[in-house]
Amino acid sequence: MRRPDILWRLGSFAVAAALVGLWQLTADLKLVSPVFLPGPDKAWTALIRGFSSGDLMAKLLGTLAHMLYGWLCASFVGIALGAAIGASKTMRDYVAPSLEWLRPLPVSAIIPIAIALFGLTQGMALFVIAFGAMWPMLLATIHGFAVVEPRLYEVARTLHMSRLAVIVKIALPSASPDILAGMRLSLTVALILSVVCEILAGLDGLGHWVLLSARAFRSADLFAGVILLGIVGYVTATAMAFAERRLLRWRGVGH
Amino acid sequence: MTLPSITPLRPAVASARKPQIAFDRVSLDLGGKTILDTVNLDVAPGEFLCIIGASGCGKTTALRLAAGLYQPTSGRVTFDGVAMTAPRRDIAIVFQDYGKALLPWRTAIGNVSLALETAGVPKPQRADRIEELLVKVGLPFHGDKYPAEMSGGMQQRLQIARCLAQEPKVLLMDEPFGALDAMTRQSLQDEVLELVRASGVTVIFVTHDLEEAIYLGDRVIGLLPHPGRVGIQCAIDLARPRDQLTTREQPQFLALRRQLFDFIKASEA
Amino acid sequence: MPHWLKPLVLPVALIVLFEAWARATDLQSDSLAPPSAIGRALIEALGSGELWIATRDTLASTLAGLLIGSAIGLMLGIALGLSSGFNRLMDVTIEAIRPIPSIALLPIALIAFGFGYRMEIVIVAFACIWPMLILSRAAIGGIEPRLLEVARLLRLTSADRVRKIVIPAALPRIFVAFRLAAGIALIVAVTCEIAINPIGLGASIMAAQQALRADLMLAYLIWIGAIGFALNAGLLLAQNSLFGRAALAEIAR
Numbered sequence: 001m002r003r004p005d006i007l008w009r010l011g012s013f014a015v016a017a018a019l020v021g022l023w024q025l026t027a028d029l030k031l032v033s034p035v036f037l038p039g040p041d042k043a044w045t046a047l048i049r050g051f052s053s054g055d056l057m058a059k060l061l062g063t064l065a066h067m068l069y070g071w072l073c074a075s076f077v078g079i080a081l082g083a084a085i086g087a088s089k090t091m092r093d094y095v096a097p098s099l100e101w102l103r104p105l106p107v108s109a110i111i112p113i114a115i116a117l118f119g120l121t122q123g124m125a126l127f128v129i130a131f132g133a134m135w136p137m138l139l140a141t142i143h144g145f146a147v148v149e150p151r152l153y154e155v156a157r158t159l160h161m162s163r164l165a166v167i168v169k170i171a172l173p174s175a176s177p178d179i180l181a182g183m184r185l186s187l188t189v190a191l192i193l194s195v196v197c198e199i200l201a202g203l204d205g206l207g208h209w210v211l212l213s214a215r216a217f218r219s220a221d222l223f224a225g226v227i228l229l230g231i232v233g234y235v236t237a238t239a240m241a242f243a244e245r246r247l248l249r250w251r252g253v254g255h
Numbered sequence: 256m257t258l259p260s261i262t263p264l265r266p267a268v269a270s271a272r273k274p275q276i277a278f279d280r281v282s283l284d285l286g287g288k289t290i291l292d293t294v295n296l297d298v299a300p301g302e303f304l305c306i307i308g309a310s311g312c313g314k315t316t317a318l319r320l321a322a323g324l325y326q327p328t329s330g331r332v333t334f335d336g337v338a339m340t341a342p343r344r345d346i347a348i349v350f351q352d353y354g355k356a357l358l359p360w361r362t363a364i365g366n367v368s369l370a371l372e373t374a375g376v377p378k379p380q381r382a383d384r385i386e387e388l389l390v391k392v393g394l395p396f397h398g399d400k401y402p403a404e405m406s407g408g409m410q411q412r413l414q415i416a417r418c419l420a421q422e423p424k425v426l427l428m429d430e431p432f433g434a435l436d437a438m439t440r441q442s443l444q445d446e447v448l449e450l451v452r453a454s455g456v457t458v459i460f461v462t463h464d465l466e467e468a469i470y471l472g473d474r475v476i477g478l479l480p481h482p483g484r485v486g487i488q489c490a491i492d493l494a495r496p497r498d499q500l501t502t503r504e505q506p507q508f509l510a511l512r513r514q515l516f517d518f519i520k521a522s523e524a
Numbered sequence: 525m526p527h528w529l530k531p532l533v534l535p536v537a538l539i540v541l542f543e544a545w546a547r548a549t550d551l552q553s554d555s556l557a558p559p560s561a562i563g564r565a566l567i568e569a570l571g572s573g574e575l576w577i578a579t580r581d582t583l584a585s586t587l588a589g590l591l592i593g594s595a596i597g598l599m600l601g602i603a604l605g606l607s608s609g610f611n612r613l614m615d616v617t618i619e620a621i622r623p624i625p626s627i628a629l630l631p632i633a634l635i636a637f638g639f640g641y642r643m644e645i646v647i648v649a650f651a652c653i654w655p656m657l658i659l660s661r662a663a664i665g666g667i668e669p670r671l672l673e674v675a676r677l678l679r680l681t682s683a684d685r686v687r688k689i690v691i692p693a694a695l696p697r698i699f700v701a702f703r704l705a706a707g708i709a710l711i712v713a714v715t716c717e718i719a720i721n722p723i724g725l726g727a728s729i730m731a732a733q734q735a736l737r738a739d740l741m742l743a744y745l746i747w748i749g750a751i752g753f754a755l756n757a758g759l760l761l762a763q764n765s766l767f768g769r770a771a772l773a774e775i776a777r
Contacts, residue, residue: 008612016616036636097531104707104752108715109726109745112733116555116741151355154324158342159373159421169369173360192625196719199630206628214631222635226628233623250360250401 038220043227046220060228062205066194067187067236070129074186078134079179082141086175087167096142103139107132107189108196115200125197132193133186140182144175177251180244187236195229206232273336275300275457276321276425280330282482283316290316292482293330300424303451303458305472307465307515309523313483314461318427321459322348334425344374347418351430353410357402363389363413364398370420384420392416393446408439412446419450425457433463441499444471448497465515469508470497477515479522487518557739566743574728575747582713582724583751585641589648590709594702596649597656602686604657605664605694618657626651626712630720640723644716651712652705659701663694696767703759710752725751 020040026032027039038046050056085091085099111128118124148171156166172179198207206225213222274297283291290313298304298321306314319325320332323342332339334346350356357366367385376384389398392412402410411431418426428447432440448471451458462468468475472491479486489511493502502508539559545551546558557565569575604611626647633643667690675689691698717726725748732741 008609009616012613012616015613016620019617036632093527093530094534098534101535101753102749104710104756105745105749106711106714106752108711108718109729109748111718112729112741113555113745116733116736116738149355151350151352152358154348154350155356157324158322158344158346158348159370160342160344161373165373169372170358173358176360188625192627192715195625195627196715199627199719210628210631214635217635219632219635222631226624226632229628230620230624233625234619237623248360250362250403 035217035219038223042220043223046218047224047227050221050224056209056224056228059204059206059209059225060232062203063191063194063198063207063229063232066125066129066197066203066205067190067232070126070194071133071183071186071190073126073130074133074190075137075183077130078137078182078186079141081134082138082179083145083167083172085138086142086145087163087171092142092146096146099139099142103135107135108193111196111200120201122203125194125201125203128197129190129193133190136185136189137179137182140178140185141175144178145171147178148174177248180240180247184237184240184244187240188233191229191233191236273300274298274333275302275335276459277333277336278317278320278330279333281320281327281332282329283313283320283325284328285316289482291320291327292484294483294485296476296485298425298457298459300457301455303460303471303473305460305462305468305475306478307462307468307475307519308478308483308486309480309519310463311483312478312480312522314478315429316483317478318348318429318459318461321425322346322427324348344421345423346425346427347421347423348427349411349414349418349429349431351433353407353414353431353434354402356414357410357417359402362399362401363394363405363416366402366413367417367420370417374421388416388419391419391450406439408435408443411435411443415447415450419454423456425459426451428458428460430462431460432467440467445499447471448495452496465512465519466503469493469511469515470499470502475511475515477518477522486522487515489514553738554736555738557742561739562742562746565737565739566746569740569743569747575744578723578725578728579747579751581641582710582717582726585644585648585716585724586706586709586713588641589645589713590652590706592645593649593652593709594656594705597653597701597705598660598698600653601657601660602664602690605661606686606690611661622654627715627719630716634720639721644713644721644723647716648709648712652709655705655708656698656701659704660694660698663697663701664690666697667693696763699763699767703756703763706755706759707752710755714748 023037024039024041027034027037027042034042047056085095108128110131114124114128114131118127152170152174153166156170161169194205195207195210197203198205199211202208206229210222210225210229213219213225276296276298278294278296281291281294281296282289294317296317306317308314316325320327321339323332323339323346326340334343358369361369364382364385367388368381371381371384385398386395389395392415394409394412394416397405397409400409402413405413415431431447432443435443444467447458450456458471460468460471469491475487475489475491476485477487477489478484491511493505493508543559546556546561551558604614629647629650630643633646637643637646671689671693672685675685680688713724714726717724718730719726721727725744729741729744729748732744
């Protein structure tokens with residue numbers, strides 16, 4: 001990092017700190033009722049207390065488990081299904097339009113159906129999260145397969161590559177930028193649906209924590225939960241972006 | 256339009272042996288248009304055949320037929336007397352757009368490896384073969400580079416290395432140096448001549464550059480456009496090894512250049 | 525088979541098969557209903573006022589939140605896009621707030637505003653700020669530098685520069701961002717209603733589920749899907765007629 005960059009970065013942190021200070025001031029002067037807005041000091045204390053004596057850790061792990069299990073299921077099914085549909089022109093012609101029509105459907109609308117099918121259970125949550133998170137990956141994989149450079153398929157034909165080898169060695173890597181972008185989007189969807197399912201079904205997790213805190217008007221605990229959810233979102237997105245950069249190194253170089 | 260007279264073929268090349276690739280009254284229609292019309296063509300083993308012609312004459316199409324990527328509408332294309340119904344592993348094709356024909360997510364080593372993997376070469380033997388091929392095409396220290404990190408000339412060398420990894424009997428080259436600058440093009444021409452001399456591979460080389468065709472070929476075929484058909488054949492008797500300066504200054508070279516230039520001009524009229 | 529027919533084969537086949545299966549097994553279920561029953565329930569719901577009221581509530585919250593969130597996001601995006609210093613200074617703040625899942629704000633909005641339109645609008649607005657901010661910032665940053673030089677040569681004032689050069693040049697991409705934000709707005713609104721807020725289509729579909737009316741529940745699902753489809757299609761149409769090929773080129777980038 002060059003020196004001016006470091007200075008800008010420091011300035012950027014200073015701005016964020018100043019905003020937190022402003023938040024503290026607003027809370028201290030009671031410009032907004034403390035029932036709605038606890039100060040950052042209170043939220044921080046609640047966060048520490050939640051981890052040391054409360055069950056915030058369990059809730060955090062609960063949300064992470066919901067999110068990651070759902071997301072992994074979604075990745076597996078989404079990419080496999082996407083590859084199966086995307087690898088064949090016929091399948092693409094017949095199946096892809098139907099999937100495109102479903103794209104604008106707000107995916108949370110399947111929650112009632114999942115509840116009717118599974119009840120208010122972990123299974124319901126897993127189904128909803130996986131189903132919702134699968135969508136971006138499925139569509140991204142199909143798209144990625146559809147736009148593989150035709151020249152590469154000709155190379156594959158002159159080399160006599162098997163159908164499986166073409167999918168594994170040509171189509172999947174070629175579609176990987178699309179697939180990884182879909183996986184990144186899915187991560188956000190999985191987090192949101194985890195919270196919604198926890199709120200609805202009372203499953204152990206941060207969604208349930210923030211809802212209970214709100215019901216009891218414990219706003220400091222509520223803010224602690226929201227901050228933690230923000231951190232989960234940030235860390236998972238950053239990890240995914242890092243993985244993406246590593247896996248797509250071949251793309252950035254030389255441009 | 257008057258066609259230039261057809262020069263007899265050099266006997267050593269064409270007559271004695273059976274053709275390796277033969278076009279037998281080949282016609283091809285694509286999208287209701289006749290691209291090639293009744294093309295007859297024999298390519299002898301070890302021959303370096305260049306195909307020239309105005310744009311739209313179907314020279315690339317002819318190459319793709321030879322590769323088995325297209326099937327003729329009528330007539331047939333044979334390889335060692337057997338009809339071609341699909342691409343063969345012993346026929347390699349070097350595409351003009353090297354940027355599209357390489358796997359951007361694999362390094363140079365990985366790209367050459369693709370051909371070896373597909374041919375079922377066991378893993379322990381691959382590394383040495385790849386190294387040898389990269390040296391052969393002049394990329395000895397670039398094995399870990401991705402195509403995006405290479406110049407156009409290097410990428411085309413890499414594509415040639417992958418084709419050589421197929422251990423082809425026939426090398427099909429579709430305007431392989433068309434997108435390269437003049438200096439790179441000349442050195443690649445000489446390298447390809449050397450590779451071909453060392454391996455004895457048969458080459459069909461499509462180009463729009465008349466001098467390149469004469470410089471490289473044992474024989475040059477000119478196609479006429481709309482629909483594509485053979486319009487001229489010239490045997491090239493220039494001595495080998497050829498030299499970028501002296502060969503291009505020989506009277507015979509200049510006469511051939513004149514003859515082919517007139518042919519192209521007449522075919523475009 | 526004609527090309528336009530292919531996409532219809534799968535849905536029609538599924539509907540027919542499902543109907544046949546439901547009839548053959550005399551389906552009695554809390555979660556599934558034959559397509560014919562869903563169709564009847566949808567027609568019945570369309571005939572009653574309830575569905576229209578729910579639709580109005582959902583769309584009102586969606587649009588209000590969309591407009592507020594987009595306006596905030598657009599203004600911030602333009603400011604950040606024009607001034608790289610401001611952009612760098614706000615970087616940490618934005619990256620800290622952006623990852624908070626909008627739905628996590630639901631309980632805060634709940635105690636601040638109670639049930640109803642207001643909490644939903646706030647959450648929708650929060651969700652819409654980010655795509656608008658990020659994409660309009662990128663749109664401004666992607667303006668041909670030559671155009672900004674022209675603005676400087678013409679000695680335009682800052683206000684004129686934004687009004688006459690920056691916004692028109694970035695408009696196609698900003699509209700694409702708005703279309704994305706609209707899709708997100710509807711999703712967030714419906715999600716709020718399903719999770720907590722007792723108004724709109726989300727609440728209606730939950731009510732149908734709790735009443736064990738599988739046919740009505742699925743009818744609502746189809747209706748919600750149709751609204752999502754119509755919203756997206758309408759905005760696509762607007763985009764194409766407003767910006768035509770320019771917008772398509774922007775998407776391709």
